[in-house]
Amino acid sequence: MKEYNIVITGVGGQGVLTAANILGWAALRAGYKVRLGEVHGMSQRFGSVISYVRFGEDVYGSMVPEGKADVMLSFEPVEALRYINYLKEGGMVVVNTKPIVPVQVSMGMAKYPSLDEIRRIFEEDFKAKWIGFNAEELAEKAGHVVTTNTVLIGALTQVPEFPLDAEHVREVIKISVPPKAVDVNMKAFDLGIQAAKDILGL
């Protein structure tokens, strides 16, 4: 495989970097050349964040260029929309539909777009495929809201032609989380897989 490009977006503190790291290790263990791009420092403080995961024979830089992401994994709907230009035509977005309202919106200085509008732009204007569901709810069902990123990673593995095997990814999560959190994370992973399967009709 030449290259596979994932962009992960969300709000600083949601676990975007952790998700990128897990996917990176899974790709490394699958024998791929890997590049991850991250932003640390000030942007991490509850601001908008984007991380890049790339693997394959032909990857060099750590950033996915605009128009080249095969798939976007997004922890928050507006943060999916903010980076929509990274998605290639016909790409897929896996998105947690639970919004985090920015302070500027609460102050009445800006508006939060409706979920329907966001989805319409993805599907109609950018010809993308949309896998949207409330991952936070599923994480709570699994046992803890911090497993939201595990739910989302589970869903990601069901994207058609996703090059990493779900079981390999599961293995990396298992050895990455603290021992006492393994069970909830496995549950969360399965709930994510199921959510994506339901939406994709698999």
Added chain:
Amino acid sequence: MAKVSDIVLWDKPGEKVLLLGNQAIARGALEANIAVYAAYPGTPSSELTDTMAAVAEKAGVYMEYSTNEKVAFETALAAAWSGLRAMTAMKHVGLNVAADTFMSAVGMGVEGGFVIMVADDPSMWSSQNEQDTRVYAKFANVPVLEPADPHEAKEMTKYAFELSEKFKHFVILRTTTRTSHARGDVVLGELPEEIKQGKRKFGKFKKDPSRFVDVPANARNFHPIILEKIEKIREELNNCPFNWIEGKEDAKVGIIAPGLSYAYVKEALAWLGVDNVKILKLGTPFPVPYGLLEKFLEGLEKVLIVEELEPVVEEQVKTWAYDKGITIPIHGKDLVPRIYEMTTRRAVTAIAKFLGVETPINFEELDAKYEKVKPLLPPRPPSLCPACPHRNSFYAIKKATKGKAIYPSDIGCYTLGLLPPLQAVDTTVAMGASIGIAHGLSIAQNGSLSEEQKSPEKQVIVATIGDSTFYHTGLPALANAIYNRSNVLVVVLDNLVTAMTGDQPNPSTGETPHGMGKRIPIEEVAKAMGADFVAVVDPYDIKTTYETMKKALEVEGVSVVVARQPCALYRIGQMRRKGEKWPIYQVNEEKCTGCRACINTYGCPAIYWDEEKKKARVEPTMCWGCGGCAQVCPFGAFEPIEGGSQ
């Protein structure tokens, strides 16, 4: 996965691991048998220092978090003078702080290998400017190495020590955000026995005043020595393993790709499907090895230099070509932007134009489509964390001054006090500048203590500075303000760690990575310096904080208020690890009148506006339980509920 601090110490040569560029450099330093490491953290260099902190004791390396880059530089330099391999690291602007020593000591050279790691931040993801460290290298006549990926960063680190030792000269290892904060596959090399055994190494300083005392008579000898060294190094770099020519040997067009730009050039060419070009991959943007350049230019009809920021390579190539009478077109900054970071898109666009071909996708069309999306996007700038004590301090300062003061501030998390609704930051310039600027404003606005110069209405000036920044460069500025009878209030936002860069310890923390250092309470320093009013407050108690600020403002002279409360992010992290719980606040809808005072004056990111109910609400997953909202609400609508730890 295994912890990074374990991986970096793995004795598994040949093992492929995933490391951050900064962590790969730490591993490289260990493979090079480093003895002394000293640094002040700064994004994007910090993880190198943190990784060294995590492994130093086991590896027998002396490591310290120094109080600023200059002190760190001197610490490592003196170790290198003593024959040890030593390293210091900093963000690009850190070299400005260390520049005095850097520029003067360069002529003295070193005995043990001395590597200065400088992490630049093009596009300023977490910085105040985008200066290009390669210009400093040229200025000081010091070679600069720049890796294209994390594995090369590790290998280059080892090479940098060898190069430094061979020529007894400083070597800069320059990264950018996209190498320091890129993770990639790294192949581990051999660790030296001393590192494996954790044996501390000691050196010996041999006195030589003609070399180490830079009185003019001695210093006059330095410049010719430096120039001789750098030309010898330029020669040496023709055979540097990080410089090479690749691609079609008989190609008519060539691309020069220094540092990380090499990665973008490779990717751009693959994307364009172009392979009839020759590439000069340059791991050493200064000095450019002319022998290799000459070989590269043979048979070429035109050249493009794909270079990030300043035309450092371009100027060297063009100067050399002119002197040689080479007249082929050499493109660079005419096709590649001089501002912000390099991207694949930039490389692909420049190369397409250079070759006269189409870009692989129509970027203009994509941009036009995205332009329509932009107006729908609410801004989400970074913000002070929930429960951040700085929010409370700013709130109290604004209230005590009725928003009418001038608020010079400084470099740290609290710079975010700039944003609405706090808007309590009027200036930030550089580390420690808040107090100097406050003093200058006090003079300029007739706020100083010389009676005859005072205007009828005194302009109130309140400076804010963090604990780490205070010890970094705030100290001389405070001494100056007190000595020159300034009239300002200095609030030291003391959260007991260097929070912005990842909660590193500093003199206000007291702890070092290897046990207790000696804690220096800021209020004692202020008293010893002769401040006219000194107090310590807990910003979680907003009322007392406000009253103390009022009191301090009534005092003529320099007042220092230390607002002390641990960094919330650090505290919550520790509580999570221990499985401890904290209270979570929620809005009592019957008491909430919808006045929005919490949102419009306090601005905790956990509080949001419920448009349907026209009331404030708390996002429970984001509440860290400081209770500031309950103190700010005029109607007592915020109430703690039994919370679970997140």
